[in-house]
Amino acid sequence: MSTINECCHGHNTQKIEQTKVHCPVCNTEGISVSKVTVEHLVTDDYLKLVDGEQYKICMNGDCSVVYYNVDNGVRFLKEQVKVPVWFKKDADPKYACYCSEVTEGQVIEAVVKHGAKTVKEINAITGAMKNPNCKENNPLGVCCHKIIQEAIDKGLKME
Template sequence: MQNHICGAGLSDRPGEPCPCCGTPGLPVNVITVSSLVIDEILPRITGDSYHLCTSPECPVAYFDGSSNVVEEKDLKVPVWFKKHTGPVPVCYCRGVTDREILAHIEKGCCSSLSDIQRHTGANTGKECLTRNPAGR
């Protein structure tokens, strides 16, 4: 089974398993991890190969090939597919949440993807590598 995070599936071979839950991880660039961790955690980001844990229930956000894990609580932004009670980011580059998009739809100003993009700016940014936890 493949995981699909932000439209980017894992390769045909499973990713490294999360050391906490065993779920195959999505490979991410170290610049993504470095850009999103809080300052206190940044010195721990020393590896060159990281994975994003794709389990919604697991507290781990990133892990490397050794025992280094970064929990979601150590990030500057929430991971959109993890369980949350607040607004969920849809577009990290433009800071658009699910609630903002829903509000535009409920107001009647948006009835298509192009309307939503025009009104909110969602999916129009170019900074996914450093702003989206999946790096895509």
């Protein structure tokens, strides 16, 4: 839902109403994530706060919120999660494959130095996707294939 308002300079602005599917801090629409993923990735100090089933991950790289619950308002920030989330600002290391701890830099290096062009070639060179447990290790709770492909694309642009 949105409404049109006028800002102090006389321009029309659109005010977006907060909804449960949007991040409570930045209002970016989140992507559904399994409670299992959240339970495995929040730090032990915050594990007892994981309650409810409806979790989302904030996809805004500049926002400090990683996970939020649409039912009870619980949210977990970057520093409350065990791993750096690759698309969040200042993620270090920036993993392409969480299960095998392969970084985006390693994927790009495999492309630039070894000529890898496919996910299969990256897997052979770096060991990515050898120990799959994505639901528990990847912050999105899904296979890292897409993240690896994005890193390959970055590497191909550098050639």
